Amino acid sequence: MSKILFELPPLPYYITIGRNEYIKGEQHPNRRNLGIFDWIFVVKGTLYIGEDESQWEVGPGQSLLLLPDRYHYSTAPCDEEMVFYWIHFVYEGKFSSYRDADYSMMIRHAWANPYKLRVPQYTAPRQFARIERLLEQMLAYTETTGSSAYWREQQHFMDLIHLLEEDDTGDSTTNAVMRLAERTEAYLRTNYQKELSNETLAEALHFHPNYVVRCMKEIYQCTPMEYLMRYRLEQAKLLLLKTEWSVAHVAEYVGFNYVPYFSSCFKRHTTMSPLAWRKLHAK
Structure with a gap:
């Protein structure tokens, strides 16, 4: 159709x-x-x-x-x-x-x-x-x-x-894939501060981890862990602007256990360090 x-x-x-x-x-x-x-x-x-x-x-x-x-x-x-x-x-x-x-x-x-x-x-x-x-x-x-x-x-x-x-959302295979991808996205956004893996996702959603990954890639063009990384970094951007928290506090709050790794991921995502990003947008 x-x-x-x-x-x-x-x-x-x-x-x-x-x-x-x-x-x-x-x-x-x-x-x-x-x-x-x-x-x-x-x-x-x-x-x-x-x-x-x-x-x-x-x-x-x-x-x-x-x-x-x-x-x-x-x-x-x-x-x-x-x-x-x-x-x-x-x-x-x-x-x-x-x-x-x-x-x-x-x-x-x-x-x-x-x-x-x-x-x-x-x-x-x-x-x-x-x-x-x-x-x-x-x-x-x-x-x-x-x-x-x-x-x-x-x-x-x-x-x-x-x-x-x-x-229009019936019982077709495409709609089933979409519904699971949307459930996965919602779970990631709600639980992004926790320790998450494909296995914990699969357990929470009651589907095989490979199927969860496939659904996310088909609908969102990324794996659940890639989505989680992007969402954590987007939340970090907000916190850097809306609070005066240290970079370490921000990193821990959004789910990173190791500050240098957070800074490295943030720079790959934005081309600048967390502090440089804060200074640029807080003028």
């Missing part, structure tokens, strides 16, 4: 929503390079639509995300009454089409919190009833103005994206 991957930040930005009803014989207008994303949710009938070389028959309980830089066209008129919601939104970041085999996650650190949002381009969400209720609420907000309505619209749009992303 083709999915659309958004590299966050920035976040997608909601513009507006509408609800259209077509009678038999009507069809979706043809458009080229619209400049915005058009997310369609069909509640009744079938929408026959194409995007460049791809064509779909979008039926009740299904959604389709049309991309802003493509040619959209009707492939056939409606053969019965058809009702659908549409959402327009913009996204100023990098996005692409991909399949599960191409999926990987970015590593969070002290100065950035990147995330790869993935949503199916064409799907039949299992939670469509909840999605339809959200769409109804968002449509109601178009009749109101003010800050309260604005923020509720944006929040509901984020809720909608979360529902669709969450709904």
